[in-house]
């Protein structure tokens with residue numbers, strides 16, 4: 611099990627301070643293994659009753675505030691920072707810092723940053739507390755470091771759908787601290803700059819370019835399939851932070867303007883099984899989480915594309931200007 615600092619004592623103290631009697635607990639998938647232990651601790655030390663959300667959760671875009679409205683006095687959400695949304699009940703966000711050692715992989719990353727002088731530094735929520743130390747480390751090694759404020763994110767933070775803290779920085783390359791290719795791919799496609807990953811979980815540093823090229827080739831294949839599509843489903847999320855109904859309506863109009871058909875489809879979780887019923891549709895445009903079309907497309911029978919990709923398929927935008935879909939809060 612990966613180790614996280616879950617601010618347990620502080621959380622218990624806040625529940626006591628707020629005198630909450632019924633407390634909702636929500637975790638992203640990777641942290642839900644701590645749910646019953648934390649529920650036990652909270653119930654024992656505060657006297658409150660807890661209600662654990664057992665649903666999947668991938669971000670602060672997908673809080674249990676609606677499903678728990680009227681059921682709890684307070685919702686505690688671990689693992690994400692708040693988005694500028696109107697949550698329906700009081701929510702306490704607890705950031706869940708990873709205790710994994712990051713400096714060994716950052717040292718490895720320095721070798722790949724040799725040709726670059728000014729570095730944009732970004733990471734995800736679980737390593738945010740180390741950003742200043744990492745910036746000092748890079749500067750001690752002769753680099754200039756920049757971090758951006760972001761819209762709907764905190765300084766230096768990226769989400770899978772929001773790279774506003776990186777875009778607009780005048781840097782030679784980005785250093786991403788964290789695991790996987792999910793966020794660095796988005797960073798690459800959003801900024802079009804070199805991206806080096808310092809991955810503390812694999813204890814290595816690597817570039818994203820080859821992976822990004824492979825993904826782009828697959829994206830263009832999906833877009834090509836949609837060029838001849840006659841009937842589109844436009845998927846609209848019922849999750850508050852992923853709901854883009856106005857965008858979906860304008861995409862429907864773009865499609866209809868070309869004498870093709872488009873249907874708005876509202877879903878909470880998008881899964882291959884649920885889409886299978888729409889046999890007469892040729893392709894789906896995802897206005898929900900932008901990563902669904904990019905990261906999960908291989909599990910769907912029909913092409914899933916982003917709103918920007920639809921515009922390429924319709925001949926409105928050019929292939930050469932490819933942009934990743936983002937949800938930026940102003």
Ligand code: SF4
Pocket residue numbers: 668669670671672769770771772851852898899900901937
């Ligand atoms: S919309 Fe997707 S990428 Fe953005 S915060 Fe939610 S789950 Fe993460």
